[in-house]
Amino acid sequence: MELQITIFGQLTDITGTNLIRVPAVSTTDELLAALKQQYPALGTAKFVVAVDKKIIQGNTELAANSSIALLPPFSGG
Amino acid sequence: MENLQAVDMKERKPKQIFVQGAISPAFIADSIQKHSTRHDIGGHSIFLGQVRADTIEEKPVAAIEYTTYEEMALEKMLEIREAIFSKYDLTCMHVYHSLGKVAAGEICLFVFTSSKHRRMAIDACTELVEKIKFELPVWGKELFEDESYQWKENK
Numbered sequence: 246m247e248l249q250i251t252i253f254g255q256l257t258d259i260t261g262t263n264l265i266r267v268p269a270v271s272t273t274d275e276l277l278a279a280l281k282q283q284y285p286a287l288g289t290a291k292f293v294v295a296v297d298k299k300i301i302q303g304n305t306e307l308a309a310n311s312s313i314a315l316l317p318p319f320s321g322g
Numbered sequence: 323m324e325n326l327q328a329v330d331m332k333e334r335k336p337k338q339i340f341v342q343g344a345i346s347p348a349f350i351a352d353s354i355q356k357h358s359t360r361h362d363i364g365g366h367s368i369f370l371g372q373v374r375a376d377t378i379e380e381k382p383v384a385a386i387e388y389t390t391y392e393e394m395a396l397e398k399m400l401e402i403r404e405a406i407f408s409k410y411d412l413t414c415m416h417v418y419h420s421l422g423k424v425a426a427g428e429i430c431l432f433v434f435t436s437s438k439h440r441r442m443a444i445d446a447c448t449e450l451v452e453k454i455k456f457e458l459p460v461w462g463k464e465l466f467e468d469e470s471y472q473w474k475e476n477k
Contacts, residue, residue: 253391254461255473295459298394314391320474321388321419321460322371322431322451 246309248276254317259286274304276313292317336396337403339417344428345370353416357436363413365440367447371431373424381466385425386474391459402453410446412437417450419460 246269252260267283270276273294281288293300295314296307307313350370357363375382399417406415413436420430433450437443455476462474 251391253389253459254463258473295391295394298391298397314394316391316459317461317473318475319456319459320462320476321390321458322455322462322476 248307248309248311248313250276250280251312251314253314254320256287256290256292256315256317259284259290269309270307272304272306273301273313276307280315287315290317334400336400339396339399339419340390340392340421341418342420342422344420344424344430345418345432347429349418350429350432353432353434357414360413360436362438363436364438365443366434366436367440367443369431369433369447369451370429371451373426373428373430375426376464378464378466378472381468381470383426383464384467385423385465386430386462387423387465387471388419388421388430389461389463390419390421395458395460398458399454402450402457406435406446406450406453409449410435410437410442412442412446415446415450417454419454419458423465 247266248269250265250267252263252265257263267276267279270279273296292315295316296305296311298312357366373386403415416434418432424430431454433447433454435443435447435450463471464474465471
């Protein structure tokens with residue numbers, strides 16, 4: 246099982262792609278730890294995590310079909 | 323009651339706000355024209371965002387390329403829309419935001435509120451623009467003529 250994470254904005258400069266797949270984990274804390282290991286620059290980058298289109302506050306449970314996205318500071322308009 | 327619920331269901335459908343490329347002045351003029359049949363309106367307020375050619379390390383910004391997390395942005399916009407409608411007595415509200423490349427000098431954001439009286443229209447428009455800037459998952463990439471870029475930051 247894998248999780249799919251969509252990457253937006255300046256974070257794509259770190260990942261080199263807007264879609265990454267990682268082995269399934271059950272919480273966002275575990276996911277972030279794995280991502281930061283794979284992409285150390287994420288450790289200092291500013292971003293929030295959205296699960297199923299909602300910005301999460303604190304550690305959140307993940308399901309295999311959760312839609313997960315990393316969102317750097319917004320700069321529309 | 324049943325009727326009200328039917329209206330609510332209809333209203334809850336996210337409305338498309340994104341347009342590809344710049345928003346043309348003709349589109350804006352047309353949108354104003356369409357309101358002439360609404361005789362309950364006494365005041366409109368319009369905000370237009372224009373791409374500014376900031377100079378960074380002696381290089382001017384040639385264009386901004388916008389991307390979004392569209393499904394989330396449209397849901398968020400629906401929330402913002404409902405919050406503004408419940409706070410201000412508006413006749414109508416329209417929001418258009420560009421995606422893709424918009425050259426310096428072109429319009430990238432069009433926010434249009436209408437009300438019976440000016441104060442409601444102006445205040446709603448101001449709050450709407452702030453919410454769009456800080457709550458919508460949209461990103462601007464400032465492109466220079468030599469094809470280098472930097473990511474825009476909202477202040």
